[in-house]
Amino acid sequence: MTHYRGPSLSGRDTTSRRNFLKTAAAAGAGGMLLPTFSQQALAAGEGLEYVFLSIVTQVPFWADHRAGLSDCASALGIKTTFTGPLDFDTAAQARQLDEIIARQPAGLLIFPGDANALAAGVERAAEAGIPVATIIGDIPGTPRLTHLGVSNFDAGKVGGEMLARAIGGKGKVLIGTFPSPATLERVEGYKAVFKEKYPDIVVVDTINDKADPSYAPTAYAQAIQAHPDIVGIAGTDGDSGKGAALAVTEAGRVGDIKIVAMDRNTDMLPYIENGTIYGSVAQKSYTETYLAVSLLHWYNTNAIRMVKDPKGSGINPLPENIVTGVVEVSKDNIDQFKAA
Amino acid sequence: MLLAYQIHRPRLEVGARLRRLAAAREFALLIMIAIIVVIMTAISPHFMSMANFRAMGAGLVPTGILVVGMTYLLVSGGFDLSVGSVLALTSTICAYLMAAGWGIPAAVLATLIVGTLIGLVNGGLVTGFGINPLVATLGTMSAARGIALVMTEGFSVSNLPPGFGAVGNVNVLGMPGIVWIMLALVLLGDVGLRYSGFFRQIYFVGSNEQSARLSGIDVTKVRLVAYGLTGLLAAVAGILLASRLMSGTPTAGAGLELQVLAAAVIGGASLKGGEGSVLGAFLGAVFVALINNAMTMLAVSIYWQMIVTGGVLVAAVAIDMLGRRGRS
Numbered sequence: 001m002t003h004y005r006g007p008s009l010s011g012r013d014t015t016s017r018r019n020f021l022k023t024a025a026a027a028g029a030g031g032m033l034l035p036t037f038s039q040q041a042l043a044a045g046e047g048l049e050y051v052f053l054s055i056v057t058q059v060p061f062w063a064d065h066r067a068g069l070s071d072c073a074s075a076l077g078i079k080t081t082f083t084g085p086l087d088f089d090t091a092a093q094a095r096q097l098d099e100i101i102a103r104q105p106a107g108l109l110i111f112p113g114d115a116n117a118l119a120a121g122v123e124r125a126a127e128a129g130i131p132v133a134t135i136i137g138d139i140p141g142t143p144r145l146t147h148l149g150v151s152n153f154d155a156g157k158v159g160g161e162m163l164a165r166a167i168g169g170k171g172k173v174l175i176g177t178f179p180s181p182a183t184l185e186r187v188e189g190y191k192a193v194f195k196e197k198y199p200d201i202v203v204v205d206t207i208n209d210k211a212d213p214s215y216a217p218t219a220y221a222q223a224i225q226a227h228p229d230i231v232g233i234a235g236t237d238g239d240s241g242k243g244a245a246l247a248v249t250e251a252g253r254v255g256d257i258k259i260v261a262m263d264r265n266t267d268m269l270p271y272i273e274n275g276t277i278y279g280s281v282a283q284k285s286y287t288e289t290y291l292a293v294s295l296l297h298w299y300n301t302n303a304i305r306m307v308k309d310p311k312g313s314g315i316n317p318l319p320e321n322i323v324t325g326v327v328e329v330s331k332d333n334i335d336q337f338k339a340a
Numbered sequence: 341m342l343l344a345y346q347i348h349r350p351r352l353e354v355g356a357r358l359r360r361l362a363a364a365r366e367f368a369l370l371i372m373i374a375i376i377v378v379i380m381t382a383i384s385p386h387f388m389s390m391a392n393f394r395a396m397g398a399g400l401v402p403t404g405i406l407v408v409g410m411t412y413l414l415v416s417g418g419f420d421l422s423v424g425s426v427l428a429l430t431s432t433i434c435a436y437l438m439a440a441g442w443g444i445p446a447a448v449l450a451t452l453i454v455g456t457l458i459g460l461v462n463g464g465l466v467t468g469f470g471i472n473p474l475v476a477t478l479g480t481m482s483a484a485r486g487i488a489l490v491m492t493e494g495f496s497v498s499n500l501p502p503g504f505g506a507v508g509n510v511n512v513l514g515m516p517g518i519v520w521i522m523l524a525l526v527l528l529g530d531v532g533l534r535y536s537g538f539f540r541q542i543y544f545v546g547s548n549e550q551s552a553r554l555s556g557i558d559v560t561k562v563r564l565v566a567y568g569l570t571g572l573l574a575a576v577a578g579i580l581l582a583s584r585l586m587s588g589t590p591t592a593g594a595g596l597e598l599q600v601l602a603a604a605v606i607g608g609a610s611l612k613g614g615e616g617s618v619l620g621a622f623l624g625a626v627f628v629a630l631i632n633n634a635m636t637m638l639a640v641s642i643y644w645q646m647i648v649t650g651g652v653l654v655a656a657v658a659i660d661m662l663g664r665r666g667r668s
Contacts, residue, residue: 049639057642058643081639082642083636083639083642084642086642086646087594087595088591088594089591089592089593089594089595090496090585090589090591090592091402091581091585091589091592091593092399094584094585095395095398095399096636098391098394098395098398098399099392099395099396099399099633099636099637100636101391101395102386102389102391102392102394102395102637103384103386103392103636103637104386114496114585114587114589116496116498116585116586116587117496117585117586117587117589119586120505120509120584120585120586124391128391178494179489179493179494179495180494181494181495184493184494184495
């Protein structure tokens with residue numbers, strides 16, 4: 001019965017299991033050789049890489065940030081990468097943060113979809129010696145070196161002032177948003193300014209435009225039908241402006257209903273030019289990333305010599321909080337924002 | 341009327357044949373995983389690091405756990421599109437309860453019950469009302485996500501008791517606790533489906549419901565158990581995710597159900613039922629996670645990543661279909 005190679009008599013497939021084990025052993029032995037491969041790769045050298053981990057990366061809002069990233073890369077002779085989940089998947093962003101940390105970039109910029117989900121990851125980045133900057137949204141209580149952005153609440157207030165100017169300080173208005181912490185804070189900003197300074201402005205409804213350019217026009221059209229006596233629409237995300245503009249145009253109410261938008265997506269600019277949209281409140285996105293990467297790079301190269309050895313001593317020479325501010329985009333300065 | 345155990349003896353042949361096919365698929369996956377690992381180590385100096393494996397491992401946990409339940413379901417001839425939404429809802433509920441002052445064990449238990457109930461609702465819709473699983477679970481998918489959003493208005497739930505994060509963030513032998521829990525569940529799930537008398541009935545129900553019923557198997561009960569188990573595992577995944585992220589996320593897991601289905605199919609499960617193994621499905625999940633990790637390590641443009649993921653899935657299923665045609 002020795003050397004029996006026929007079909008398994010026990011009813012179980014032992015030959016394929018034996019093959020499996022043989023191959024597994026061979027693979028294991030081969031695995032010992034792996035370190036030599038990676039040493040070669042390491043020796044080939046890599047330039048300094050700064051990674052911007054964002055979220056909802058599929059929207060065109062990030063165009064300016066990416067321009068800032070690549071211009072800064074050329075200016076400093078480094079490499080920058082823009083990445084992040086295509087939609088609002090906070091769990092995927094947390095996972096990608098850890099994977100990027102394993103890649104040991106020279107620095108990390110993060111726009112947090114959910115600050116709580118990323119807090120532990122930022123701690124891990126700091127432990128791995130990677131400097132972190134937060135953009136637009138902050139991750140408080142973690143060792144990030146600097147935060148650049150503007151308070152969404154304040155951005156809402158600027159929008160509120162703009163809309164108040166447009167409608168003459170009184171009337172019924174609608175606010176359009178989508179449920180993310182950042183945009184909801186802008187809604188609060190609008191409401192705060194109306195309450196404080198313009199009591200004759202009444203917010204009749206806050207609607208969800210889902211930050212979806214194909215759905216937004218429908219959302220605003222329905223809202224205009226439901227509240228035909230509104231005189232203003234306040235948008236809080238990049239797709240509100242065009243969505244509201246399309247809806248107002250279709251309803252034949254251009255000029256009656258004033259629109260204030262946010263951000264400065266390229267497809268919204270023609271509506272500002274022709275007056276359908278009164279104006280937009282845009283962040284200084286380009287500046288945010290350009291400045292953030294520069295600061296991290298100067299930190300890495302110990303260029304900001306506030307003390308003898310900032311990087312080695314762990315003394316942070318960078319400002320904790322930088323308010324990059326907003327800019328009002330209107331017919332008067334629209335030329336500056338159009339693509340070359 | 342033949343009783344189930346009386347047909348076990350001739351069925352053993354079929355069982356052994358199916359198991360051999362599954363073993364071939366698992367083996368092929370292991371080879372493909374090994375190939376990717378070797379290539380990635382050669383071209384990316386940071387791939388072969390504990391930090392990266394930890395990141396991959398922790399990221400794999402939701403899919404790895406969901407795939408266990410999905411395999412049981414697929415083998416039984418059903419499937420569940422609501423697992424991603426149930427993951428989000430259960431992570432939100434668990435966090436919500438703890439933030440409201442409930443003790444961790446109480447919150448966890450309540451969450452597990454909710455998950456199982458949702459699974460049973462799915463099962464009830466399919467077996468009781470005869471609704472197509474696609475339609476039934478599509479409905480629960482929207483409803484579950486909706487409930488999570490109503491509860492939180494899109495914000496994540498934080499202020500969780502600090503001890504809760506231990507299982508998600510403290511490393512045991514280099515990996516966070518959640519990874520070990522996932523591996524244990526995969527092992528249990530695989531052994532259960534292979535060797536437990538009760539669970540093996542799932543294969544019969546999935547390959548031929550009529551004969552299964554005629555041979556005395558309580559098809560409704562088997563189906564309900566499979567759906568309930570899937571819901572329970574989705575709740576486990578939700579709780580572990582909340583521990584890792586230290587917050588309840590109502591927006592988590594969008595599209596996860598398709599990834600879980602893809603992993604199970606890559607691992608050898610058939611959408612028609614009657615075939616599949618938990619080990620294969622888990623290896624399928626590892627394979628997909630490796631591809632995603634490779635793309636992150638190589639800084640592949642995010643816009644191209646979806647093309648790659650879609651291409652890999654189509655290729656895997658196409659190879660599966662060709663293999664099937666060759667066999668029959």
